[in-house]
Amino acid sequence: MRTLVGIGGSDDSLRALAVALERAQDAGDEVTVAVVENPDSDLSVEEVETRVHEHLDERTLDADVRVLRGHPGSQLVDVADSEGFDRIVLGGGETSPLGKISIGSIAEFVLLNANTSVTLIR
Amino acid sequence: MSPDRLYPDDPAEAFDRPPVEFDDREGRPVTIQRYDGSEDGFESLVEMYVAFDPEDRAQGIPPTGEQQVRDWLDHILTDDCVNVVAVLEDGRRIGHATLVPDVPESRRDAGDGSEAYELAIFVLAAYQGAGIGTRLIRALLGAGQESELERVWLTVERWNHPAVALYKKVGFETSRTESFELEMSLRLR
Numbered sequence A: 001m002r003t004l005v006g007i008g009g010s011d012d013s014l015r016a017l018a019v020a021l022e023r024a025q026d027a028g029d030e031v032t033v034a035v036v037e038n039p040d041s042d043l044s045v046e047e048v049e050t051r052v053h054e055h056l057d058e059r060t061l062d063a064d065v066r067v068l069r070g071h072p073g074s075q076l077v078d079v080a081d082s083e084g085f086d087r088i089v090l091g092g093g094e095t096s097p098l099g100k101i102s103i104g105s106i107a108e109f110v111l112l113n114a115n116t117s118v119t120l121i122r
Numbered sequence B: 001m002s003p004d005r006l007y008p009d010d011p012a013e014a015f016d017r018p019p020v021e022f023d024d025r026e027g028r029p030v031t032i033q034r035y036d037g038s039e040d041g042f043e044s045l046v047e048m049y050v051a052f053d054p055e056d057r058a059q060g061i062p063p064t065g066e067q068q069v070r071d072w073l074d075h076i077l078t079d080d081c082v083n084v085v086a087v088l089e090d091g092r093r094i095g096h097a098t099l100v101p102d103v104p105e106s107r108r109d110a111g112d113g114s115e116a117y118e119l120a121i122f123v124l125a126a127y128q129g130a131g132i133g134t135r136l137i138r139a140l141l142g143a144g145q146e147s148e149l150e151r152v153w154l155t156v157e158r159w160n161h162p163a164v165a166l167y168k169k170v171g172f173e174t175s176r177t178e179s180f181e182l183e184m185s186l187r188l189r
Helices: A011-027 A045-059 A072-082 A105-113 B039-050 B066-076 B132-146 B161-169
Strands: A002-007 A030-036 A064-068 A087-091 A117-121 B020-023 B029-034 B082-088 B093-101 B116-123 B151-157 B173-176 B181-187
Touching: A002 A011, A002 A072, A011 A030, A011 A045, A011 A087, A011 A117, A030 A045, A030 A072, A045 A064, A064 A072, A072 A087, A072 A105, A087 A105, A105 A117, B020 B132, B029 B132, B039 B066, B039 B093, B082 B132, B093 B132, B116 B132, B132 B161, B151 B161, B161 B181
Parallel strands: A002 A030, A002 A087, A030 A064, A087 A117, B116 B151
Antiparallel strands: B020 B029, B029 B082, B082 B093, B093 B116, B151 B181, B173 B181
8 A cells, every 4th residue: 555644743743653654564555754834833844854754764664755845735635646645644633722623724625635545643 | 722813802791600590491490500629520520421422522522431531521620720510409410611721720831921711511412402501601601700711712513503603692703714613712801
């Protein structure tokens, strides 16, 4: 299976990265990590990219890492659909002070527009 | 949540403060009071949420499973939150409304200014549609005014028209419409 992991730098996206890499390693899936520009994230694209490489080094996992500039959701959908990915993996949302889960704007766009399956990591 | 959330310019009306006693539309006597922190009060809320209809869950709350309910209640029944409950004559809790600060008191710096609070309200299915929710939210906002809170916000599923109507009736205005859930906000003072 070919998996596209979309990471914008929010806490839930970093958690999703860790889970997705572990799962891909177990299953022998081919992984591409796409770093996207999330306007709500405190981390810059470069900082997120560094984190991704740290994760990969820790696991001695080989994965294609690329930066997608521009509207994050549409960039992810475009890459997944045009390059034959089977699945997009994203963070599963943040929790509000009283514990409500809310889905981020990137996940929402991808869910509504992707032709591939989408996995949100909780 | 975004710190740049919009709030109405004008404060809402002054709400009655709990305790509030009334008969609901089915003639059942109900008291709305502040959560008292007693063991009975806690256990009765656990019982209410374990019995909660999964259909009435919103964005993952209340959680399912008794231990998850207990952990969640431990998190929102702290002293820096405002909690009111709807109680029947026999002591059973059948409704609960809460205000939870964006940043807990323990993690705030002096001079941070006033905190915004997230609102949620729950009424057991068998007691819905009898006017209890309206009394509950009004008493919660009254308790919030008593505790000198200023800003309150909430999210609601956009298809949940009865809830949206209730929030509008007490003065909430829509503050954000571009995500899955509708965000609404209110100024208490």
